[in-house]
Amino acid sequence: MEKKMKHPAKSCVRISVLLACLLFLLPLITVTVIRREKAGEQEPEAIEILPPGEVDSAETIRVLADGKVQQMSMSEYLQGVVRAEMPASFEQEALCAQAVAARTYTLYKISTGSNHGAEADVCTDPKCCQAFLSKAAAASNWGSRSKLYEAKIENAVAATDAQTLLYDNAPILAVFHSSSAGRTKSAGEVWSQDLPYLQSVTSPEDGSKIPNYYSRVEFTAEEFKKKFLASHPEADFSGGIDTWIQNLTVTEGTNVNTVTIGGVTVRGPAVRAIFSLRSASFETEVQKGKIVFFVTGYGHGVGMSQYGANAMAKGGKTWREILEHYYTGVSIRSWSRGGAA
Numbered sequence: 001m002e003k004k005m006k007h008p009a010k011s012c013v014r015i016s017v018l019l020a021c022l023l024f025l026l027p028l029i030t031v032t033v034i035r036r037e038k039a040g041e042q043e044p045e046a047i048e049i050l051p052p053g054e055v056d057s058a059e060t061i062r063v064l065a066d067g068k069v070q071q072m073s074m075s076e077y078l079q080g081v082v083r084a085e086m087p088a089s090f091e092q093e094a095l096c097a098q099a100v101a102a103r104t105y106t107l108y109k110i111s112t113g114s115n116h117g118a119e120a121d122v123c124t125d126p127k128c129c130q131a132f133l134s135k136a137a138a139a140s141n142w143g144s145r146s147k148l149y150e151a152k153i154e155n156a157v158a159a160t161d162a163q164t165l166l167y168d169n170a171p172i173l174a175v176f177h178s179s180s181a182g183r184t185k186s187a188g189e190v191w192s193q194d195l196p197y198l199q200s201v202t203s204p205e206d207g208s209k210i211p212n213y214y215s216r217v218e219f220t221a222e223e224f225k226k227k228f229l230a231s232h233p234e235a236d237f238s239g240g241i242d243t244w245i246q247n248l249t250v251t252e253g254t255n256v257n258t259v260t261i262g263g264v265t266v267r268g269p270a271v272r273a274i275f276s277l278r279s280a281s282f283e284t285e286v287q288k289g290k291i292v293f294f295v296t297g298y299g300h301g302v303g304m305s306q307y308g309a310n311a312m313a314k315g316g317k318t319w320r321e322i323l324e325h326y327y328t329g330v331s332i333r334s335w336s337r338g339g340a341a
């Protein structure tokens with residue numbers, strides 16, 4: 001280091017020569033890398049696109065998007081949901097499982113009274129109903145793989161035409177999430193009501209292959225207090241920071257069940273909401289005067305894990321086996337708005 005400092009001029013000459021060489025070589029290197037990437041990139045496999053299923057094609061869905069109601073067939077609607085809700089790079093059987101979950105969720109919404117009264121059956125807001133992505137919008141995201149991916153999506157819907165998850169002869173609340181911490185969570189762990197078909201089951205996703213599967217979030221003492229007091233003003237943070245979080249208990253579904261913060265006992269999913277954590281599977285630690293959350297997985301954790309479904313599909317499971325695993329005690333049958341199809 002010191003030696004270089006004593007000879008700045010020499011260094012400059014060396015750097016100039018190096019830069020000149022690089023300038024000359026860079027286009028060659030870049031071209032080679034691009035060529036290698038192209039050579040390594042597999043040509044999209046030509047896969048046959050199945051015609052839309054008869055039952056889904058005949059069913060009209062009224063979809064509220066950007067303040068306007070559009071009418072489309074169930075096939076078109078479900079294609080849009082699968083494009084938006086699951087990566088198209090996932091295994092075909094996982095995409096099929098997603099199509100059935102999306103169809104079931106839609107029929108559940110319709111049969112239990114939609115969130116949109118007489119105006120529409122569903123909307124495209126993922127916080128209210130399910131996300132939706134048009135063919136054109138998805139194609140521009142997918143680039144060179146758009147033909148293959150679109151075929152996979154359309155086939156996932158067509159190959160599962162009308163197939164719906166039923167419990168007590170009615171479509172179920174087929175919720176799903178991105179990834180679990182090794183087990184899914186029961187509906188009762190996360191929401192107020194437990195449901196017999198939304199129970200905690202094992203989930204085989206490989207965390208090392210999932211982006212941001214393990215996340216870390218930290219808060220200064222002041223930030224932590226402010227956020228918690230906004231929803232629980234009765235909390236008492238007069239003691240040392242080490243005493244603020246106590247009695248953390250965990251459910252079978254690896255969710256935090258309850259935890260006492262500033263003397264107030266709250267449920268794990270409530271803590272997730274207050275601190276905007278990626279899931280309610282977390283541990284906490286005090287590090288250098290800050291409170292750190294170590295979070296595993298993404299989403300509410302109830303129903304089918306999408307990464308878990310993809311891992312099962314890679315292991316040779318069919319879409320039926322995936323769905324029967326994640327939704328306890330369901331039957332899978334042809335169904336439409338009017339009932340059995």
Ligand SMILES: [Zn+2]
Binds near residue numbers: 115116128
């Ligand atoms: Zn909605």
